[in-house]
Amino acid sequence: MGALTLKVLDGIARISLDVPGELVNTVSRSVRAELEAHLDTLQTNSAIRGAILISGKPDNFIVGADIGEFVSLRNRDEALALVRVGQQLVERMTTVGKPIVAAIHGTCLGGGLEAALACTYRVATESPDTAVGLPEVQLGIIPAAGGCQRLPRLIGLRAALDVILAGKPLKAKQAFRRGVVDELVHPKILEEVALGAAKRLADGWRPRRARGGITGRLIENNAIGQRLIFSQARKAVIKKTGGHYPAPLAALEAIEHGIKYGISAGLDCEAAHFAELAVGDVSRELVQIFFATKALKKDSGVAGDVPDAVVVDSVAVVGAGFMGSAIAGVAVAKAKADVRLRDTSLDAVARGIENARTNLRRRLKQGRMSKYEFDRLQALLSGSRSNKGSSRPSRLRSVPSASLPPTRARFRFPE
Amino acid sequence: MNNGRVAVVAGCRTPFCRAGTALKDMSAVDLARLAVVELVHRANLDGDVVDEMYFGQVVASPLVPNLAREVSLLPQFPKHVAAASVNRACSSANQAIAQGHDQIKLGHASVVIAGGAESLSNIPILHSRRFSEFLVRMSRAKSLGQRLGLVASLRPRDFVPVAPAIAEPSTGESMGQSAEKMAKLNDISRDDQDRFALRSHRLAHAGTEDGRITAEIAPILGGGIDGVITQDNGIRQDTDLQRLAQLKPVFDKRYGSVTAANSSPLTDGASAVLLMSEDAARSLGYQPLAFIRSYAVAALDPADQLLQGPAYAIPKALDRAGIDWSELGLVEMHEAFAAQVLSNIQALESRQWAEAKLGRARAIGDINWETLNVMGGSIAIGHPFGATGGRITVTLANEMQQRDMQFGLISVCAQGGMGFAMVLERS
Secondary structure, eight states: OEEEEEETTEEEEEEOOTTTTOSSEEOOOHHHHHHHHHHHHHOOTOOEEEEEEEEOOEEEEHHHHHHHHHOOOOOOOOOOOOHHHHHHHHHHHHHHSEEEEEEESEEEHHHHHHHHTSSSSEEOOOOOOOOEGGGGGGGTTTTTTTTHHHHHHHHHHHHHHHHHHHHEEHHHHHHHTTTSSSSEEGGGGGGHHHHHHHHHHTTOOOOOOOSSSHHHHHHSSSSHHHHHHHHHHHHHHHHHHHTOOHHHHHHHHHHHHHHHHHHHHHHHHHHHHHHHHTSHHHHHHHHHHHHHHHHHOOOOOSSSOOOOOOOOOOEEEESSSHHHHHHHHHHHHHOOOEEEEEEEEEEHHHHHHHHHHHHHHHHHHHHSOOOHHHHHHHHHHHEESSSSSSSOHHEEEEESSSSSOEEEEEEEEOO | OOOSSSSEEEEEEOOOTTSTTTTSOOOHHHEEEHHHHHHHTTTOGGGGOOOEEEEEOOOOOOOOOOOHHHTTSSSOOOOEEEEEEOOOOOOOHHHHHHHHHHHHTTTTTTTTEEEEEEEETTTOOOOOOHHHHHHHHHHHSSSHHHHHHHHHOOOOGGGOBBBOOSOOOOTTOOOOHHHHHHHHHHOOOOOHHHHHHHHHHHHHHHHHTTTTGGGGBOOOOSSSSEEESOOOOOSSSSSSSSHHHHHHOOTTTTTOOOOSSTTTBBEEEEEEHHHHHHHHHHHHOOOOOOOEEEEEEOOOOTTTTTTTTHHHHHHHHHHHTOOOOOGGGGEEEEOBBHHHHHHHHHHHHHHHIIIIIIIIOOOOOOOOTTTBBBBBBBHOOBTTTTTHHHHHHHHHHHHHHHHSSSSSEEEEETTTTTEEEEEEEEE
């Protein structure tokens, strides 16, 4: 069974990617071959005026290139061959002579975003599942399927450097604000809007994109401004990495080269750097860490048979110090449990609650939690003095722990 | 219909703090949520059993017009707990409790959380009418010329903001002016007012010291607040009559007697009360503090004695309860102003007043100073408009249990010439 299906709807080809047997779509050799064939159809079939590229997965578009393929590279030449194949395919998307619209819902990273960048137009869903980015530098490599070339041309040099050098994915809203995607829509109408956009593009519509504002363009559209931006970015990278990571510097060079000498030269530079880095020690180490982290996330932390998970909706934590408050914070953030902290003084309880709240606030700041969720969740943190010394015994305190229903957990940290 | 009674099962409130002080950085919603979360824990309540919520608020934020819904969206409750915010001025929390009572009596609900919240530190400040109009027109302007014309039409005074006043929309008379007027009409002396205020502070202080008041308070533990707040901050233990007598009258500077000290202060706070049908309380294993026997509301001409409403509502509620004033073991009267409470008392004790205003042959009843506002009242504790009714209800229910009293009465005066009264009973 293939991963891609092409269906023609009212003159527009709907190319859907759904890698069989996998939770996520990645781009592998077979996917590339199938896409190549569909691009041929798109180009030669005169009944087709345009296309949309959409995912059949519920929460991801394309999470990137097949990492297994990348790990099995043995030398620089193999790496170069692989990256060239990818570049040619993405390049082909821009030369079929018909508009292609990326319909993005869920994770769209690395090669997935590079494919989307090669499309004529990008529609994404406003869902919290949607995230787009080029995280290659985190694996010690660089975006090498045109990402270093197309992103700066689409959203401006400085914005593109932010995305590529940090490798941090953007949430839907950020992606829209920065111009990585052209439209944000509700998931329900994603396909409809993408099909509509493809039709309009086929009819000759050219979307207007104003990026960076006047000052931005003044700085970025001249050699002096660009040189300044690159030298600042280089300094920042060296300061941050201590010069230990070659990938961000390589990405900078690929971008700069492309801006100076054109896309084609830029792609050559991308490919050369990628081939060098992909088989280098730093990347190999980072990839190991990546797999180890992934495995750790799956690890239950329990040796032997893993017992069934129990839903804990209420937690009493006795002792609001370092341990207690950390457990409180995690219980609220992860399990959304109602947490009651106890300690001998209310000041200690207040400090514990504040510690736990800091945990939530960090998530809010990092964009991992909405303001609404933060407000809701912090209401799960409350506390009181221990049984001793309280003026009026509450019902909660009078419940012996043995009679608590199994969905309530208790932790005790004498301090 | 539910033939059983409606139980007051538990209740608590935030500390009441003078506006602009300790709680100024918390919104009314924050305060109400805090009181409710604490109530849930103290009552060991399963949020899933709650059917409805009602909260009183007088000066609502235009951005959060329905505070009660924001409270019912607390993670402790399922999202289908419907909620309404109510406004009957200073008796808003009482109204919320009354509404919860009604829903339970109608059989629409078994468990209701009712209360109120007010942040007078966070009142909405409005733009002037002309500036609002300017903004609306700007949004409709089509050309640069039109916009420039509109900007040119603005005058400096248009930028002066408007704060909501504590005054009657109908007569324009402020609450304080009404209290001042009532002091004169009813011959309530400055000394009597100051003595009453002092009593309020002394009793509230005693109740705080012996822990009866603090037991009702949900401590505030951080969350934008420095340190821990466990007590009301308006209660003065150090004041005396000489000091009170030195204050200048506020509303009639030359001939007046109403001062800042014998009035309730602008206050931030929230309260929450857990109501259940008698059956629900039994099946969920709760021992109610008290039951709601009756309630009544009265309204009179705001141009007359604006804050005399309780004197009309009390006999109505007693009639509905089928009991006599003399059977009351405890009375909690909201203290908006000393002049107002003393005027209400004067009316209740007067045969002539009962005859003239109610067509009754006998006075409503004499005040027993031993059982009136036994832990002080709003003058000392403070008065967050929307929340006070919840505080009084919890205090009365707790004290009725503490003193083993069968009947207790609540009265609250409210803007618009209204009065609210409720009778609580124990088994």
